[in-house]
Amino acid sequence: MGLEEEFESGLYDGPPAKDLLVRLLKARRIRPTEQRVALARLVFSRRWHFAAEDLGELAKGSGFAVSMPTVYSTLNLFVRKGLLKELVVDPRRTLYDSNIQEHCHIWDARTGSIVDVDMGAVTVRDAGKWGLEGVETCDVLVRIRRSS
Numbered sequence: 001m002g003l004e005e006e007f008e009s010g011l012y013d014g015p016p017a018k019d020l021l022v023r024l025l026k027a028r029r030i031r032p033t034e035q036r037v038a039l040a041r042l043v044f045s046r047r048w049h050f051a052a053e054d055l056g057e058l059a060k061g062s063g064f065a066v067s068m069p070t071v072y073s074t075l076n077l078f079v080r081k082g083l084l085k086e087l088v089v090d091p092r093r094t095l096y097d098s099n100i101q102e103h104c105h106i107w108d109a110r111t112g113s114i115v116d117v118d119m120g121a122v123t124v125r126d127a128g129k130w131g132l133e134g135v136e137t138c139d140v141l142v143r144i145r146r147s148s
């Protein structure tokens with residue numbers, strides 16, 4: 001059972017249980033300090049795409065004092081350890097994705113909203129034809145622009 005399946009049921013449905021988060025961090029070899037667990041609790045309370053500032057605001061709003069450098073370093077650590085994904089949609093603003101399942105994205109250029117799409121919905125056909133052997137996963141971001 002992969003990390004995703006093991007923890008999936010306890011995440012994204014409101015603040016996850018603290019002991020689940022401690023196990024999740026440990027499974028990714030992250031020392032579960034109080035601040036990291038508190039931030040993970042906010043991050044994994046739902047599936048969302050967010051900027052570091054959003055998380056900082058959320059922490060402040062929930063009465064949890066944390067500095068922005070700590071937010072940035074924690075997010076970077078989570079990304080490095082494969083717990084969060086970095087989404088480069090707008091080069092001026094890095095977004096993070098709390099959904100640890102493999103999936104693709106559709107970005108609506110007009111509203112700026114990002115929709116998660118199942119991996120199976122987007123396939124890389126004949127990857128070998130372009131000299132891309134052994135493709136296991138692919139990050140796909142589909143940018144759409146709608147009329148009106």
Ligand SMILES: [Zn+2]
Nearest residue numbers: 097099105116
């Ligand atoms: Zn996503």
